Amino acid sequence: MEETIRGVLADYAKLPVEVNGIADDADLYALGLTSHASVNVMLGLEDEFDVEFPDALLRKETFQSVASIADALRGLVNAA
Amino acid sequence: MPETHDRTNLAEVARQIGEQVAGPNAVDVDATGRFPAESIRAFREAGLLKAQISVEEGGLGASVDDVADAVAELGRWCASSGMILAMHAIQVACLVRHGESAELVAFRKRVAEDGLLLASATTEVGIGGDVRSSTCAVEAEGERYRLRKQAPVISYGEYADGILVTARRTPESAPSDQVLVVAEKSDYTLARTTEWNALGFRGTCSSGFVLEASGDINYVFATPYGDMSSQTMLPVSHILWSSLWLGMAQEADARARKFVQNAARKNPGVTPPSAMRLAELALVVQQLHDLVQGARARFRSADADGDLRASIGYATSMNSLKVAASGLLVDIVQRAMLICGMAGYANASPFTLGRLLRDAHGAQLMVNNDRINANNAQLLLVQRER
Numbered sequence: 363m364e365e366t367i368r369g370v371l372a373d374y375a376k377l378p379v380e381v382n383g384i385a386d387d388a389d390l391y392a393l394g395l396t397s398h399a400s401v402n403v404m405l406g407l408e409d410e411f412d413v414e415f416p417d418a419l420l421r422k423e424t425f426q427s428v429a430s431i432a433d434a435l436r437g438l439v440n441a442a
Numbered sequence: 443m444p445e446t447h448d449r450t451n452l453a454e455v456a457r458q459i460g461e462q463v464a465g466p467n468a469v470d471v472d473a474t475g476r477f478p479a480e481s482i483r484a485f486r487e488a489g490l491l492k493a494q495i496s497v498e499e500g501g502l503g504a505s506v507d508d509v510a511d512a513v514a515e516l517g518r519w520c521a522s523s524g525m526i527l528a529m530h531a532i533q534v535a536c537l538v539r540h541g542e543s544a545e546l547v548a549f550r551k552r553v554a555e556d557g558l559l560l561a562s563a564t565t566e567v568g569i570g571g572d573v574r575s576s577t578c579a580v581e582a583e584g585e586r587y588r589l590r591k592q593a594p595v596i597s598y599g600e601y602a603d604g605i606l607v608t609a610r611r612t613p614e615s616a617p618s619d620q621v622l623v624v625a626e627k628s629d630y631t632l633a634r635t636t637e638w639n640a641l642g643f644r645g646t647c648s649s650g651f652v653l654e655a656s657g658d659i660n661y662v663f664a665t666p667y668g669d670m671s672s673q674t675m676l677p678v679s680h681i682l683w684s685s686l687w688l689g690m691a692q693e694a695d696a697r698a699r700k701f702v703q704n705a706a707r708k709n710p711g712v713t714p715p716s717a718m719r720l721a722e723l724a725l726v727v728q729q730l731h732d733l734v735q736g737a738r739a740r741f742r743s744a745d746a747d748g749d750l751r752a753s754i755g756y757a758t759s760m761n762s763l764k765v766a767a768s769g770l771l772v773d774i775v776q777r778a779m780l781i782c783g784m785a786g787y788a789n790a791s792p793f794t795l796g797r798l799l800r801d802a803h804g805a806q807l808m809v810n811n812d813r814i815n816a817n818n819a820q821l822l823l824v825q826r827e828r
Binding site for chain 2 (some may be wrong): 377378391392393394395396397401404405414415416417418420421422427
């Protein structure tokens, strides 16, 4: 799952660093993730994993790191 | 000057300052594009500059709502003076809600004690107006920071006692990884790059500057600017601005109403034709009033509800407030102009609306509505409920 998330980040996060080198717990906002780009990452994840983020997960902390995104997605995929 | 230490009558204090100081000088401030120094002096003496700071720290413990009422009152007398109070209060709100270091607490107390006037430098040359992006960076050197910012606008920059500046966290940080920094007057120099000579809000003296600052490293806020922006700076800005615009709209409405009532008195029994336009104007004024009050209620709810505060629906609603209110203001002043006719168009007339109309047009441009709508367009791609 983390590798697929990295693929979506590579496509949509527009980070100034190489996505494959980002640690799971690294702060994506400190690496340059903007709120504008985070919306595109969210849309890319929803398409890739065929899920919809509910209101409760639509917040900055959900997209703080690869690990936090994976946590959120596991909850959604398991619930589906 | 009126003295107050009672936050409940901030609006009445503002009304007195408007009537006695800001109003009588408004024509000169507008004509010459000068800073309304006498208004700011009156704000300071009456405690308006320190209003939001707690009583324990030397302020009045006023809420954003209290300040919004004062700003709206000033909108009726001198929109430039009201806008300066609004922009100052936005900076104070950031200090009160996010200033955690001992140094920032001490600075806040001095803002209260000395009545310091605070300005803002968020936009930067070369970032295309996106305040969530910086080129300049905080350079730490031991216990000091250094930064240099090319600011296309610092409203009343030359007259402020301190400026709150956005910058990248470090020279290595991404453009969106920003912090807010307090720069005190003794810690910076300003080199003016552009002159403020605009259609309206002429007294805000919003020239461009190169700002070079060096100060205590603890004057850098610990909270990321992105969080301060979404929780405080953006909602408080839009609430205080739209409250100012509401006051301007109410003044235009009052002049139109008086004009129609004068006509009615000349011929009792016959409803003047312009009374129908006045009824239509009342609809729009009520829309603006209820829009602003609704947003203020939502802001109070968000203060007590972290989930609401962090939600996308809250962000889009606070953006919509600014776009909707700024459009309604222009509509209202234009409708008032149609009612007052040549008496509204004339500059030397009790019903003159020229300055209000010129000031009103600035509302849609200061942080351009197109940019705010573009942000909302993006957020609405994922927003689930309003």
